[in-house]
Amino acid sequence: MIxxxxxxxxxxxxxxxxxxxxDREQHKATFLGYLPNYIKxxxxxxxxxxxxxxxxxxxxxxxxxxxxxxxxxxxxxxxxVKIYYFDDISDSLHxxxxxxxxxxxxxxxxxxxxIKDKPILTISEIRGFVDKQGIVQFYMKxxxxxxxxxxxxxxxxxxxxxxxxxxxxx
Numbered sequence: 452m453i454x455x456x457x458x459x460x461x462x463x464x465x466x467x468x469x470x471x472x473x474d475r476e477q478h479k480a481t482f483l484g485y486l487p488n489y490i491k492x493x494x495x496x497x498x499x500x501x502x503x504x505x506x507x508x509x510x511x512x513x514x515x516x517x518x519x520x521x522x523x524x525x526x527x528x529x530x531x532v533k534i535y536y537f538d539d540i541s542d543s544l545h546x547x548x549x550x551x552x553x554x555x556x557x558x559x560x561x562x563x564x565x566i567k568d569k570p571i572l573t574i575s576e577i578r579g580f581v582d583k584q585g586i587v588q589f590y591m592k593x594x595x596x597x598x599x600x601x602x603x604x605x606x607x608x609x610x611x612x613x614x615x616x617x618x619x620x621x
Contacts, residue, residue, distance in 0.1 A: 480517035489616035504530040510552030551575040570609040
């Protein structure tokens with residue numbers, strides 16, 4: 452009986468840990484789709500009705516299929532969403548939103564230099580991301596995803612962040 456209880460306890464621990472990680476990734480994926488609602492892109496991009504809203508992930512894909520499940524058949528900024536995953540920053544110039552995975556932390560300065568002044572909303576959970584001129588940084592506090600925003604970096608990229616979003620972030 453004790454042996455069976457130990458197995459059940461161990462199984463519960465093993466299933467809880469991934470569930471927490473999955474929940475966190477789902478929250479971040481949800482944020483990726485909602486943030487563009489509070490961002491204004493340059494007129495030439497915003498008025499281009501012929502294209503897609505390109506949501507991109509650079510580096511390790513920790514989102515699994517969450518992005519496809521959430522946005523595969525949706526529109527963002529009145530454009531159908533296309534989701535791209537890649538390992539080379541040179542593929543990012545067509546992105547509207549670029550999530551930079553933590554796997555890219557060693558080359559974050561080079562990445563941000565490469566897309567400098569491009570109208571790309573950059574988002575990451577890399578520590579110090581907004582200090583390095585990234586626009587939105589995810590961080591965990593009390594087991595919840597929170598945001599830091601570098602509004603000056605957004606302006607340099609030609610993006611305007613809603614005052615509503617700025618008011619609820621630090």
